[in-house]
Amino acid sequence: MVLLAAAVCNRTGKAIISRQFVEMTRARIEGLLAAFPKLMSKGKQHTFVETESVRYVYQPLEKLYMLLITTKASNILEDLETLRLFAKVIPEYCRNMDESEIIDQAFSLIFAFDEIVALGYRENVNIAQIRTFTEMDSHEERVFMAVRQTQEKEARDHMLKKAEELRKMKTKGGTGSGPWSPGFGGGGGGGSNSVGRLDTPVIDTTHNEPVKSYTSTSKPSGLSKAMKLGSKTKDVDTFVDQLKSEGEHVTSPASAPSTTVSKMSTPALNQEGVHLRVEEKIVVQAGRDGGLQNLEVFGLIKLKVSDERYGKIKIGILNNDSKGVQIQTHPNIDKKLFNASSYIALKNAEKPFPLHQEIGVLKWRFQTLDESFIPLSINCWPSDSGNSCDVNIEYELEQPNLELNDVVITIPLPSSHGGPIVNDCDGEYTHDRSKNQMIWSLPVIDSANKTGSLEFSIPGHPEDFFPVSVSFVSVKSYCDIQVTEVLSLDDVPVKYSSEVFFYVDKYEIV
Known part of the structure; x- marks a missing residue:
């Protein structure tokens, strides 16, 4: 069958909602719906009427009609079967068959109609499948959001605790300079006590090192600049254990592939x-x-x-x-x-x-x-400052129409040295000790997030930090x-x- 349109209309042919499955002008569909009441004959029990070009298949719904408009060449038995499925969908969303409730649920009904018919052809679906498809419920999304809310709460509590400790230290010891030199382009000692807004802390499960993720509201300095966060996972583990006890399968981050x-x-x-x-x-x-x-x-x-x-x-x-x-x-x-x-x-x-x-x-x-034509430019500036090297690395999206996902920028580090002291970071970073690498991760780079920077200090020479490698994926050509x-x-x-x-x-x- 070729279904041209599905509509819910009143006794006078006024469309309450209408969904066209082929290209059709508004004047054309309104004309077809307005002609429908005039073609009905009183006293007859038929559920369809025909004109020279189309067939109307309908079913009364109290004061309204569920109406399908098809070609005359379509199979009338398939038309009636499709009509019954459409008529079953309406009560799923509307308790009362009146115009006001149909209008309130218009978008839900249209989405359900699209699950029944695609490009004029009936899909092999039932009411339960339609309900599942339109709800679009995702267990993975619920797990992700619950874990993220728990991590954000832990990060806020940890931030307030650290901020209070820093204020007490500043009150006792004054505003002396921090224990390390600032990065290239960074500020001096601990003159500012502003604290960055902390986002979700993440633990690197391979090396058990904390990964810092923050965006500064005003550029922090001194001890607050390189503050690293741990993550308490008690609430997260409790939540995941609860899901497992209910029969849900939850994949741990350590076992998940990249x-x-x-x-x-x-x-x-x-x-x-x-x-x-x-x-x-x-x-x-x-x-x-x-x-x-x-x-x-x-x-x-x-x-x-x-x-x-x-x-x-x-x-x-x-x-x-x-x-x-x-x-x-x-x-x-x-x-x-x-x-x-x-x-x-x-x-x-x-x-x-x-x-x-x-x-x-x-x-x-x-x-x-x-x-x-380069999609993402990387500017790495190592600066030798005597006993250490201050490294400032920046990225900039050069093609604003692209959206880059799961961006990973890998910077090699000098061997036989301790970990780097990170002064500023947009996104997240991880120090891979086994490979002597700084791994800078950004979930997305697009026109709203075109630039970002990472600053850190570590003993070494400028040539130790090359080559810098980049990886990403995108769903845009x-x-x-x-x-x-x-x-x-x-x-x-x-x-x-x-x-x-x-x-x-x-x-x-x-």
Whole structure:
């Protein structure tokens, strides 16, 4: 069947809510709904009426009608079955079948309608599945939020306790300078007693070292600058144990894989019969004193067909790139069709795409030495101050349309020395003693969080802190090449799923 629209209307044909599943103007749907009451004949028990172009299938709901508008070629038995499912959805959200309550629950009803019908075709769902899909309840989100609230409360309590201790120390001992030299660009001794706003403390489970995360409301100095936080996990453990006792499976942070690896290796959920994966990787090598030595981006669109009905298809591609990428299709793809209309299809129209195989259909490459194309610039300034080296490292997002997730900046440290003294940090940091590295982590860098810095001091020489390496992932394409639609060879829309991964292959400042 092809369902054009679903609506709840009153006896005069006025639409209370209406959802169109194909492209249709507002005037057109209003005209169809207004014509509906005039076509009904009194005294007849039919549940449908027809015109020259459409069929109305309806069911009374007290003073209202649940109405489906379909094509005349659709199967009337399937229409009636779909109508009964729509009629069952209404009482799930509305106790009283009146206009005011229908309007109050309009968005919930429309979301439920979308679960029943997609692109004019009935989905194989029942009431319980519709309820589950629309609620979108997430156990992982509830665990995350509960743990985060507990950690934030612990951090606030710890901050107030430390602030009180520092005030007492200052009252007893005056405002003498701190026990270490300030970082490059940092202030002097302990003249300010302002305390930074502390965010969630996190424990590095590999090395049992506290990770500091704060954003200063005013730049702290003296002892408060390098204050490191521990984390009490008693309440968190109690909460997790309670969940386990209730039969819930909770993965501990120590056993969880790294975010980047899990994102790249986990297949997308709810894959349709046609699934497309847009994958890009970037290689960057930049100089420590500025200048781009190399930037390369390699892109690939992979297609996986898992439903034999959709073996013969064509894929619409939108190329918004303005950088000048080099694009190449697979040898079995119709290159003339792609150049003429940006559709990917096989040369042999009688041959379907392979089933249950992920195959590359389109690839591209971009290479440049122009610094303006670098996604994230890193500026590392080590400064020799006698017995130690003050290091100031900054990042800046150069492509504001990108959103970089799980950013990790790794700075090598001199060997045979103690841990660094961190004076200022946007985000979180970890000292990896086994690898002699400072690991600076930021959950997201985007247009609202374009810049940040890290300052620390440690004995060494300026050349000890290179090369600096960077890793991140993103769900936005760097070259902005997108999949827009999937059609059968007869130009009928095919339901598909897609995902985008942009990640780092190698990114170094040498």
